[in-house]
């Protein structure tokens with residue numbers, strides 16, 4: 001398919017770098033494209049705490065009652081409307097890696113994972129440098145998680161196993177377009193000052209865990225920082241918990257009487273879960289890198305949004321009319337954060353993504369005083 005048929009092209013701007021530009025007209029709600037991740041991985045703490053998800057596509061493998069039983073430490077074991085749990089019909093397809101015993105939702109996911117990266121990362125033995133590396137990462141990165149060092153290992157393994165490692169390296173280079181100085185800032189922001197000394201430890205951990213030939217350029221001190229900065233800024237949260245999926249189905253299908261029972265149950269279950277495991281453990285997600293999505297720049301007045309279809313397919317949807325020649329933008333902030341003052345938005349974007357926003361909204365507000373929005377603290381680093 002040519003880029004023109006696709007309805008968009010990727011161009012280069014001297015200031016912004018890559019830009020996604022429309023080549024045709026889009027109405028609000030039109031699909032611009034959808035995309036599977038280049039690489040994705042469940043968060044480390046979620047995995048440790050027993051969220052069973054497909055090791056490749058992150059679709060949940062535990063039923064709603066297993067999920068709630070686990071998160072409430074068996075204080076709740078009976079769940080109403082269980083027939084709306086999507087996992088129940090899929091259990092017969094679940095399959096394990098024969099060697100390391102990780103689970104997949106289907107043979108297709110198992111084979112895709114094995115061929116793309118898993119054969120280099122399959123570790124039957126728990127006493128292994130790769131497990132040590134993950135443990136080190138967990139000590140540096142407490143929930144709520146936003147990145148995982150295993151995503152970086154999968155990325156390296158994908159390059160190693162690619163039929164054309166040179167092209168795979170080029171793809172990753174296209175992702176990593178920042179200067180060394182910008183990478184340095186991003187890594188500091190991501191890990192926090194207290195862990196900055198441990199970057200070299202992480203790098204040695206990766207070197208010890210896997211043999212790299214084709215991807216060795218990423219394991220020099222500066223190559224490694226650019227990969228860390230990449231997963232820090234371009235890593236998209238993926239995966240939807242079984243609790244969320246089950247709730248969505250119930251809301252669509254239940255009668256209003258049933259909804260009363262449902263709401264009561266959910267409210268109570270949340271309270272118990274919060275006491276037992278804490279709210280930070282309630283999302284079973286992971287993070288992923290998307291090639292085409294990575295060329296979309298931020299705007300505080302976006303004309304498109306990324307939404308999930310299933311667990312890890314990301315769709316780009318128009319939210320306003322888009323004319324041919326318009327740049328297609330999404331927002332890197334939560335919707336409510338877009339209402340914050342220009343000063344607050346720009347500070348957030350500079351610190352987390354190292355750029356100064358020059359979107360139309362920021363331009364229009366360029367004479368606003370530099371006031372900080374009150375609930376600013378929430379926008380400070382979440383890690």
Ligand SMILES: [Zn+2]
Pocket residue numbers: 054055056057058059104105106109
């Ligand atoms: Zn799967």
Ligand SMILES: [Zn+2]
Pocket residue numbers: 097098099100101102118121122123
């Ligand atoms: Zn395995």
Ligand SMILES: [Zn+2]
Pocket residue numbers: 299300301345357358359360361362
């Ligand atoms: Zn802006």
